[in-house]
Amino acid sequence: MAKLSKENLLLLFTVLGVVIGIGLGYSLRDPSTVWSKRHLSYLRFPGDLFVQMLKMLILPMIMSSIITSLASLDSGTAGRLGIVSMTYYTLTTFSAVFLGIVLVTLIKPGKWTTTNVEDLVGNVKTTPCVATAVDTIIDLMKSCFPENLIEATFRSQKVCLKFFNGTQEIPPEVAMTMSPEQRSKFTEVPEKIVSDGMNILGLVVFSVALGIVIGIIGEDGKPMKNFFKSLEACSMKLIGWVIMYSPVGITFLIAAQIVGMKDPGQELHRLMGYVITVILGLLIHAFVIIPLLCVVLARRNPIKFVGGMAQALLTALATSSSSATLPLSIKCCEENNKVDPRVTRFVLPLGATINMDGTALYEAVAAIYISQCVGNDLSIGEVILVSLTATLASIGAAGIPQAGIVTMIMVLIAIGLPTNLFILIFPVDFMLDRLRTTVNVHGDSIATAVIERLCEDQLQKGGHHHDTNDQGYSMLSTNASPDPKRITIGNNCENSHML
Numbered sequence: 001m002a003k004l005s006k007e008n009l010l011l012l013f014t015v016l017g018v019v020i021g022i023g024l025g026y027s028l029r030d031p032s033t034v035w036s037k038r039h040l041s042y043l044r045f046p047g048d049l050f051v052q053m054l055k056m057l058i059l060p061m062i063m064s065s066i067i068t069s070l071a072s073l074d075s076g077t078a079g080r081l082g083i084v085s086m087t088y089y090t091l092t093t094f095s096a097v098f099l100g101i102v103l104v105t106l107i108k109p110g111k112w113t114t115t116n117v118e119d120l121v122g123n124v125k126t127t128p129c130v131a132t133a134v135d136t137i138i139d140l141m142k143s144c145f146p147e148n149l150i151e152a153t154f155r156s157q158k159v160c161l162k163f164f165n166g167t168q169e170i171p172p173e174v175a176m177t178m179s180p181e182q183r184s185k186f187t188e189v190p191e192k193i194v195s196d197g198m199n200i201l202g203l204v205v206f207s208v209a210l211g212i213v214i215g216i217i218g219e220d221g222k223p224m225k226n227f228f229k230s231l232e233a234c235s236m237k238l239i240g241w242v243i244m245y246s247p248v249g250i251t252f253l254i255a256a257q258i259v260g261m262k263d264p265g266q267e268l269h270r271l272m273g274y275v276i277t278v279i280l281g282l283l284i285h286a287f288v289i290i291p292l293l294c295v296v297l298a299r300r301n302p303i304k305f306v307g308g309m310a311q312a313l314l315t316a317l318a319t320s321s322s323s324a325t326l327p328l329s330i331k332c333c334e335e336n337n338k339v340d341p342r343v344t345r346f347v348l349p350l351g352a353t354i355n356m357d358g359t360a361l362y363e364a365v366a367a368i369y370i371s372q373c374v375g376n377d378l379s380i381g382e383v384i385l386v387s388l389t390a391t392l393a394s395i396g397a398a399g400i401p402q403a404g405i406v407t408m409i410m411v412l413i414a415i416g417l418p419t420n421l422f423i424l425i426f427p428v429d430f431m432l433d434r435l436r437t438t439v440n441v442h443g444d445s446i447a448t449a450v451i452e453r454l455c456e457d458q459l460q461k462g463g464h465h466h467d468t469n470d471q472g473y474s475m476l477s478t479n480a481s482p483d484p485k486r487i488t489i490g491n492n493c494e495n496s497h498m499l
Contacts, residue, residue: 017247018254018427025258035259044256050249051420053242057235059153059198063207064232066354070211071225081346084454088447089355090391095289096357097387100281100364105383107280109273110372139381146202156199162189200414201389253423274369275428279435281361286439290357290446298449308336309445316441317434322352325441333448343452351444358436358443363390367411370421382415389414 028043041048139158146152163170163186170186214221214228291302306313312329316322329348333339367386371378378386389411408422 013247014250017250021251021254022258022427024251025255028255028259040256040260043259044252046251047249047253047256047423048420050242050245050253051422053245057238057242059203060231061235061239062200063203064228064235066204066207067211067214067228068225068232070208071214071221071228080455081343081451084451085347085350085447086354088450088454089351092290092293092357092443092447093355093360093391094387096281096285096361097364097390099285099289100278100361100390101368101383101387103277103281103284104365104368104372107273107277108372109277110369112269112273143199143201144205146199146206149203149206152199152202152206154198155194155196157192157194159190160193162191163187164189195416200411201385204389250426254427257423271425271428274365274425275432277369278362278365278432281365282358282435282439285357285361286442290443293450294446298446298453300449300453302446305337305446305449306442308332309442312441312445313438316438322356322437322440322444325437326352329441329445333445337445337449339448340452343455344448347448347451348444351447352440355444355447356436356440358439360390361439362432362436363408363411366408366422366425367415367417370412370417370424371415373424374417374421376417378415385415386411 035043143156143158163183165186210224214225291306294300294302294305309329309332312325312332315328316325326348329352330344333344333348334341364386367390368378368383408425412418412421
């Protein structure tokens with residue numbers, strides 16, 4: 001209850017921060033006086049500190065979370081469960097990202113109104129990079145395997161085309177307005193551009209590979225696994241401290257945003273389009289795609305199954321934390337929906353870490369929406385980059401409130417947008433955070449039914465022993481894992497799989 005109260009207190013202060021920021025912004029706003037960018041930067045200073053602290057923790061949080069999650073698959077209970085779980089989670093996450101990209105591309109909420117983003121969050125102009133779809137895809141593949149891992153933590157590379165009329169270079173801004181036929185009249189010269197900013201995709205791919213290898217080598221990999229597990233715990237603690245500061249940072253970010261607005265009515269109209277797009281995507285994923293998988297793959301009634309998960313779903317909506325909801329999710333799956341405990345105790349903790357369908361959808365929609373607000377139309381290659389980064393970023397989205405902010409910044413870095421642009425969507429993030437967390441928990445619970453069905457033969461070979469402890473939780477079968485370590489729980493019940 002203490003943890004729940006702390007989370008509710010954080011939510012209360014976050015909402016108060018939004019309200020105070022709006023009030024402060026309108027009180028300082030004077031239509032007859034235009035604030036200079038320097039004075040706006042002073043007002044935004046506490047919020048800029050908040051953003052920089054989040055950026056500081058991206059690298060340790062993402063790498064440690066991914067490596068620890070994938071290394072845990074070597075617990076001895078994985079086998080087919082691990083393969084099926086990872087495959088299912090990857091497919092559902094990609095489907096959520098694809099759905100979000102389709103919706104935001106069709107609805108175009110960032111184009112509903114014209115907003116001077118530069119006045120709100122500072123200079124966002126960057127030199128455009130002219131590249132074909134093939135060049136972008138090749139760059140994307142190269143980014144997955146950085147030459148220097150240390151350099152990838154602060155620098156990224158891409159290939160841009162430069163156009164020359166004889167010896168005179170055509171400015172990229174001019175080349176962007178030309179048709180392919182017009183560009184063909186000039187000499188194309190590919191050039192490697194090095195820019196500041198993490199190569200997020202390369203770091204994530206390395207983390208995935210390292211996590212899998214640590215799991216494969218077993219005993220020899222335990223020191224590395226323990227190191228990254230400890231790093232993950234430290235990173236989560238630091239993130240928790242930074243999030244506690246978030247109400248202060250949010251207050252001044254929103255106040256500066258409102259002071260810089262030329263037409264607040266337009267901003268409200270713009271946010272409504274974004275909220276509608278995200279909620280529509282979450283509803284389609286939660287009420288169409290996931291139930292369809294439950295019917296086709298698990299052969300179970302999704303309405304009855306969701307009814308059995310009602311308590312866990314309401315808790316997710318109230319706490320905005322999939323990790324805080326995990327014990328209740330396990331209890332509901334085992335007791336109300338009669339899912340094999342060997343499945344729930346493996347699939348749900350794994351899902352709470354890496355299966356973030358709602359978060360992945362939100363990140364894809366938010367990144368493209370922000371690019372629309374800036375006036376930057378993403379190429380096909382950049383959309384692919386958004387989909388891959390949003391999927392991989394959701395793996396590192398810790399199950400704590402507002403962790404999506406951190407991974408949202410990660411996606412913005414990947415597509416070359418300024419990280420301070422996340423404030424464009426933050427006024428409504430605390431509400432959407434609860435909805436996407438509920439979708440995450442919903443997707444995890446349906447996954448247990450699907451994976452239990454797909455692994456039915458292997459589970460039957462292992463035998464079913466549904467003992468229960470004093471709290472009513474079903475205990476794992478002693479045959480659930482070949483791990484020789486067994487911890488006595490009491491009443492001669494043994495748990496051979498600890499999570």
